[in-house]
Amino acid sequence: MITCGPYICKETLGKGGYATVKKAQHCETGMECALKIMKRSGASEAFEKQVNNEVAIMKELNHENIIKLLDFSDDAQYTLPDGRSMDVYYIALELAEHGEIFDIVAETGRFSEPTALFYFHQLVESLENVHKTGISHRDIKLENILLDSNLDIKLTDFGFAEFMEVSGSRKGTSGYIAPEMHYTKKFMTQPLDIFALGIVLFILIKGSPPFMHAKGTDPHYRLFVTNPEAFWKAHFKRIKDYFPSNELIELLTTMLSPEPESRITLAEIKESAWYTNSNHALPTKEDVIEDMAQRLSQIESNRSSEH
Numbered sequence: 001m002i003t004c005g006p007y008i009c010k011e012t013l014g015k016g017g018y019a020t021v022k023k024a025q026h027c028e029t030g031m032e033c034a035l036k037i038m039k040r041s042g043a044s045e046a047f048e049k050q051v052n053n054e055v056a057i058m059k060e061l062n063h064e065n066i067i068k069l070l071d072f073s074d075d076a077q078y079t080l081p082d083g084r085s086m087d088v089y090y091i092a093l094e095l096a097e098h099g100e101i102f103d104i105v106a107e108t109g110r111f112s113e114p115t116a117l118f119y120f121h122q123l124v125e126s127l128e129n130v131h132k133t134g135i136s137h138r139d140i141k142l143e144n145i146l147l148d149s150n151l152d153i154k155l156t157d158f159g160f161a162e163f164m165e166v167s168g169s170r171k172g173t174s175g176y177i178a179p180e181m182h183y184t185k186k187f188m189t190q191p192l193d194i195f196a197l198g199i200v201l202f203i204l205i206k207g208s209p210p211f212m213h214a215k216g217t218d219p220h221y222r223l224f225v226t227n228p229e230a231f232w233k234a235h236f237k238r239i240k241d242y243f244p245s246n247e248l249i250e251l252l253t254t255m256l257s258p259e260p261e262s263r264i265t266l267a268e269i270k271e272s273a274w275y276t277n278s279n280h281a282l283p284t285k286e287d288v289i290e291d292m293a294q295r296l297s298q299i300e301s302n303r304s305s306e307h
Contacts, residue, residue: 003027004024004077004078007025007026010025013034035091039088068094069093076088094148101119102145103299110204113248114283115283117282122153127140136161137160138169139161141199147292166186175199179215182214198255198256201255250273251275254268255269
C-alpha cells in the first residue's frame with residue numbers, strides 16, 4: 001500500500017514535469033480525490049512559491065465547471081510499501097472520473113458543432129469566473145479540461161495562473177501560446193487565455209490543431225493570417241460531409257487574432273452568433289450525454305482489447 005499523508009494512493013492518473021497525480025482515498029472519511037504529489041527534497045524557493053500560489057488561486061475560485069480544491073499539505077510523507085518515504089507537497093482535488101477531454105478527442109475523433117458548442121459554453125463560463133476574480137489561467141489546453149461523472153467540464157491545473165493583468169512571464173504550452181508572446185516583453189494576460197481557448201475550440205471541431213506555433217515561420221499560421229479562405233479549405237478538405245459554419249469561422253478568426261487588441265473578449269464571445277446559436281436551437285444535455293456515452297464506451301472497448 002502506498003500512502004501520502006492521510007490518503008491511500010491508487011492508480012496514476014497523470015504525470016507532469018514536476019508532479020504526479022494519483023487517484024486516492026482518504027483513510028478515515030473514504031473520500032476519493034485526485035492527489036497531486038510533488039517532491040519537497042531539492043525544491044527551489046521559486047517552486048515552493050509556485051505551489052503556494054496555485055493553492056492561493058484555487059481558494060479564490062468557486063464555480064461548477066472549475067475543479068475544487070479539497071485539501072493541501074506542504075509537509076507530508078509519501079510512503080512506499082517497503083517503508084521507504086520522502087517529503088512531499090500534496091494538493092487534493094475533486095475527482096473528474098472521465099479524465100481529460102484530450103484523450104476523448106484523441107481516441108474517438110472530433111466533436112460535432114452542437115457537442116462542441118455545449119462544452120464551449122461551460123468553458124466560457126468557467127474562464128469568465130477565473131477572469132472576474134482577477135486571475136489569468138495561462139495554461140488552457142485540452143489536457144487541462146476534464147470530464148466529471150455527470151459529463152460536465154472541469155477546468156483544472158492552475159500551476160501557471162497569475163493574479164495580474166500584464167505579465168512578462170513566458171509560460172504555457174507550445175501550440176496554445178499567443179503570437180504576442182513571441183515578440184513582446186510584456187503582454188495582457190487575459191487575451192492569452194482567449195487565444196488558447198480558440199485553439200481548444202478548433203481542436204474540438206477538427207480533431208487536430210490549426211497550426212503548431214503562432215508565428216510567421218509556421219506555414220499553417222502564415223496561411224491563417226494571409227489567406228484565411230485557403231487556410232480553412234486546407235484544413236477541412238479531407239473531412240467528409242463537414243465544413244465549419246460561417247458563424248464558427250468568424251468566432252475562431254477573432255479568438256485567434258494576431259493582435260491582442262483586436263482579439264475578441266469573453267463578453268463579446270457570449271454575444272457572438274455561434275455562441276448564441278441564433279439560427280438553431282441550442283444543443284440539449286440529453287443529446288450530448290448520448291454522444292459522450294458512446295465515445296466513453298468506445299474508449300473502454302479499445303482499452304479492453306489492448307489487454
